Structure formats: C-alpha cells, structure tokens
Amino acid sequence: MSAPPIDVVVASVRTAAVDVLEVVLEAADGSPLPAVEAGGHLDLHLEDGRVRSYSVCPPADDPGAWRIAVLRQEQGRGGSVHLHATLRPGCHLVVGLARNGLPRPQQAERLVLVAGGIGITAVLPLARAAQAAGQAWSLVYVGSRRERMAFLDEVQSLPGDVRIVTSRDGGIDLTRELATAVGQPGTHVVVCGPSRMIDEVSGLGLGDRLHVERFTPADGAGPGDTPFEVRTRSGLSITVGARETILEAVERCGVRVLSSCRAGDCGTCETGVLEGVPDHRDELLDDDERASGKTMLICVSRSLTPLLALDLP
Numbered sequence: 001m002s003a004p005p006i007d008v009v010v011a012s013v014r015t016a017a018v019d020v021l022e023v024v025l026e027a028a029d030g031s032p033l034p035a036v037e038a039g040g041h042l043d044l045h046l047e048d049g050r051v052r053s054y055s056v057c058p059p060a061d062d063p064g065a066w067r068i069a070v071l072r073q074e075q076g077r078g079g080s081v082h083l084h085a086t087l088r089p090g091c092h093l094v095v096g097l098a099r100n101g102l103p104r105p106q107q108a109e110r111l112v113l114v115a116g117g118i119g120i121t122a123v124l125p126l127a128r129a130a131q132a133a134g135q136a137w138s139l140v141y142v143g144s145r146r147e148r149m150a151f152l153d154e155v156q157s158l159p160g161d162v163r164i165v166t167s168r169d170g171g172i173d174l175t176r177e178l179a180t181a182v183g184q185p186g187t188h189v190v191v192c193g194p195s196r197m198i199d200e201v202s203g204l205g206l207g208d209r210l211h212v213e214r215f216t217p218a219d220g221a222g223p224g225d226t227p228f229e230v231r232t233r234s235g236l237s238i239t240v241g242a243r244e245t246i247l248e249a250v251e252r253c254g255v256r257v258l259s260s261c262r263a264g265d266c267g268t269c270e271t272g273v274l275e276g277v278p279d280h281r282d283e284l285l286d287d288d289e290r291a292s293g294k295t296m297l298i299c300v301s302r303s304l305t306p307l308l309a310l311d312l313p
C-alpha cells in the first residue's frame, strides 16, 4: 500500500529523448528523501486529483536521487501531456511512494532484463542492483529509434552484456531472444514495457521465473467480458458493465477509492473481497494472495461469480 505523500520540489527538468522529460525531485523541506529500492516507483499527485506512477531511475553517480522520466503520451489519459506543459524547476508536487511492483528476483542465478521504450526506467536500476549484488545479468533495450530512447548513454556504459535494438534495425523476436532463458531453470526474466511485449513473453512458459511490469494499462475489460454485480459494505449494489472496470463503476456511483496506475501495477486500489470469487488480471498480487481470494486490484480485475461483495464503503 502507498506510504504517506511527501511534498517535493522539482530540482531540474531536461529532455532525455524525444517526448521524454527527465525530472529530478528533492524534498521541499530539504530533508533526505527515503531510499527507493530498484524497480520501485512513485506516484505524482496532480492538482486535479489525478495520480500518475513513474519508476524511480537514479543516475549512476547519485543512487539516492529521485529521478523519473515522463513520456509524453498524446493518446494517454492526459497526465503526461499536462506534466510536459507545466513541469519547471521550482514546481511543488505531492508524491507518494508505492509498493514495488518489480523487485529484483534475488533468488535467480541469472537475470535477463528486457526494457521496451520508457520501461528502461525500471530496468536500468535493476541492472545496476544486480551488478552491485554480484548477480549475473544481461539487458536488452528495445525502442522504435534511438532518438526516442531515454538514458541510452547510461545503458551503453553499463559494465555488462547490453544490447540496444530498434524497430528501424528490424526489431526483436522475443521468443527467439528468450529461448535460452526458458531452458535454464536458474534464469529469471524481467520485462518492463508495453502490453504487447508483456503479452508476447507471457506465452513463453516461464511461469514464476517471469517478472513483468507494463506501462500501458492492462485490459481491465475487453471482448468476452460480461456484466456482474458489486455490493459494498453499506449495501449499495452496482452493476459493472462489460466494458468498464470495477473501479470505474464504483466511482461512477460516487464511491471514493484511492487509485494510481489504474493498470494493476501499483496496488493502490487493493480492496478486500468479502464474498464471491475474483478474476485476477493484475501483475502484482502473488500466488498466495490470489489463492486466498480475500483481496483484489479493482482497477483491472473482474469477477468469476455473478456477485462480488467488496470491502468498500
């Protein structure tokens, strides 16, 4: 769950690649910021109440810095466009630390790290953490073209097996790329990238050796989904339509729920299940949490039963 929000100020802003802003934050009161584990991210609370999640990607020479990269997404939900237009040094922001959705699998003998586009912001700290821990690793950074790939210089200067692949150079066949990893029981694969990349690697049979974070929302509702009922503690009964998420449905009915990524990645919307069986579609809950049936992420997950009673007001 999210830690209490912190007041921060923008220390610097610069262009890290086409449509990507590098933003460094510091505490508004000058105090040291809490350490963020590799793979961790923070939630920026915008003035209009929206919250956007960004991986913390410190530079090599300042591992405690809260540096994020904001990709401008015209087709997104507006948060990144707003940030590109308004973020300037000296701006004040409220930031929360969220649950780490992509911790380094320390048990792995070897890590194969795959970053798609802005996903490098989660993967780069993992490569550095693996290097520091003496864990074997390799990294593939995939992008459309080099001008759009943030932190390329830093990736290229990593002391390890690093490959940069662009669509212009022919792209990448992940099935072939990861074939060796699939056959090595001690190798874990970590992928952060767009949904289509996650979907591709999810079919390779890596099981619990696959660790993913997508930076575009998981499909909370889609073809084949059907409506179901959600009941809150106060007895409010809400129909969740086939093309909306539980979160959208309860918000439509005036139920206030904390949320952030709305993609099943951060855990902010985690909600207790009192009755019914959830259809888990997130990337965050572990097998035990899923099997318990007692909790779910309502921004993406749905229901396997006609009724879900949830621990909502």
Ligand code: FES
Residues within 6 Å of the ligand: 258, 259, 260, 261, 262, 263, 264, 265, 266, 267, 268, 269, 270, 297, 298, 299, 300
């Ligand atoms: S809002 Fe992030 S997991 Fe639901």
